[in-house]
Amino acid sequence: MTGEFDLIARLVEVVEEARRDAGASDAESGVVIGSGDDAAVTAPDGVSVTSVDAFVEGVHFRRDTASLDSIGHKGMAAALSDLAAMGAAPGEAYVQLGIPTDLDESGSVELATGLGRAAAANGVAVIGGDVTRAPVLLLALTVVGHAADADELVLRSGARPGDVVAVTGELGGAAAGLVLLQRPELAADLGEEVAVALRGRQLEPWPRLAAGRDLAKAGATAMIDLSDGLGGDAAHVARASSAGLAIELEGLPLQAGVEAVADAAGLDRWDLATAGGEDYELLATLPPERLADARSAVAGTGTALTPIGEVTEGEGVSLRQADGSVREASGFDQLGR
């Protein structure tokens, strides 16, 4: 097969093409030396915000239900979602690719195409990487964002009793989409448009980068992205903030079709919305007086901000049902299940 260095050159080319297709300029602000030397060199202005995220075949994705293009897209989107959750502006990315023997060069190119397109569409330059053999397909991403000052960023730890808890967009779609990919027959009564949207939500999520920056500017006190599921992710905010989060399930903005998929599959819609994960929406806490401004700013990015509960004294997350009872919060634990 093609050697390591030829393949790297081809993948760099593919990612560059994606950048040009997205209309990005060749000279990336802040990037001094791109890929091709021992390391990449950047001249950051202000603070750098760095997150790493690994995706392993059989754990995070399967090649029989997702195209290689989608796998590349989703990996990049999921990694960038962590920058969104800090309120950072996206900057650069570094890609480590592990290639199994049954993935040929055209497969690697397809993966790089999806990854490069998702990066370019979000204003991110891929400026370094590493390619190796591996027993299964691996994608380990490093993404770097920027802010003028650390004070502009939003941590998990700033939620205060009395703050409103709000989420961007709609929930449960990624989990319902996964159900449809595994049991395609359940899509029969859904309507094609709804089914396509649900599957797309699972296969090609988008990070809420613009909404994250707007929420930071609007005075969000804490923020996290919903990757593991609302229950588990809200628990991280509660723990980091030494506070409780009380969430009203009836207030959750469910994506169209989630209820129908849950019913058809014999699942609980609230499980899909709170434990399924991978919606990559943002959960933010805000002082009540900032909510109106935050909602209008987020509306300007093309999605909604929905209040779903409040920050309380105490600890942990309570998911309150319509009848007043409280449900156990659970989330996706990578090693635990």
Add this chain to the structure above:
Amino acid sequence: MTGEFDLIARLVEVVEEARRDAGASDAESGVVIGSGDDAAVTAPDGVSVTSVDAFVEGVHFRRDTASLDSIGHKGMAAALSDLAAMGAAPGEAYVQLGIPTDLDESGSVELATGLGRAAAANGVAVIGGDVTRAPVLLLALTVVGHAADADELVLRSGARPGDVVAVTGELGGAAAGLVLLQRPELAADLGEEVAVALRGRQLEPWPRLAAGRDLAKAGATAMIDLSDGLGGDAAHVARASSAGLAIELEGLPLQAGVEAVADAAGLDRWDLATAGGEDYELLATLPPERLADARSAVAGTGTALTPIGEVTEGEGVSLRQADGSVREASGFDQLGR
């Protein structure tokens, strides 16, 4: 088993312990927010130098010939070697760990101990990471170094005809060490000290960070670390610099025991020194008038700088043998073999 979040907390603790054992202060210069939020935040002064490096069980290491502590150490050392090759000062690291089902918590802790110790010994703070399930043990590292200005860094592309080619330290030891790990009986006539040093060279290499900075200050025109083997790595410099590199094999500083291991194994000593890779020494090119200063600066870091050839017009690498004949340069190509 322990869940993801508990294990991460334990591994963070282990790496922190390694830092304290190394006498590093808790407040890391430039690190604003460490691990535990969606991303880490740093306030770099000057330029940032970033490299990523992935290590896959069965491709880069085997658990039957290397301890988990050594695997962690070597991964971190190999990643930092790329920063050495730029002449950058070490800064922060991010660790992505893929854990197979047959590695229990104590195994992960052992790996993190070696990794944390190598980071701390080199002045590097581990400030972020990700842990996931994987079919084999995976380690994907991101290392960030710093320099006041990009002009202080040394690329692969600056070698000019007439420059001296020089290497730090000694070559062939890592390859000879690997032979000894695979065929322990060959160590019988070596002497214990020499055998230990060769195995140590393979299992626990050290990045030449101080020598790299000194070579940059002394006016090195191009630099690369010897990870794939002298032949292949020198070829990267030749290509990037649009020049040729003529290397005299008899001038190579071989580590003690390399010749004996080669003879005992029926291998060629020059193959071990030029194609075996993993010595993690630096190859630098320098104007001849800077060589004396560079040698004395590198001597101050505890190792030697040995001139091994010159940069020529033309292209490619020629490895000249004592009888005047030229040998083909080869190097380790991850996907090609």
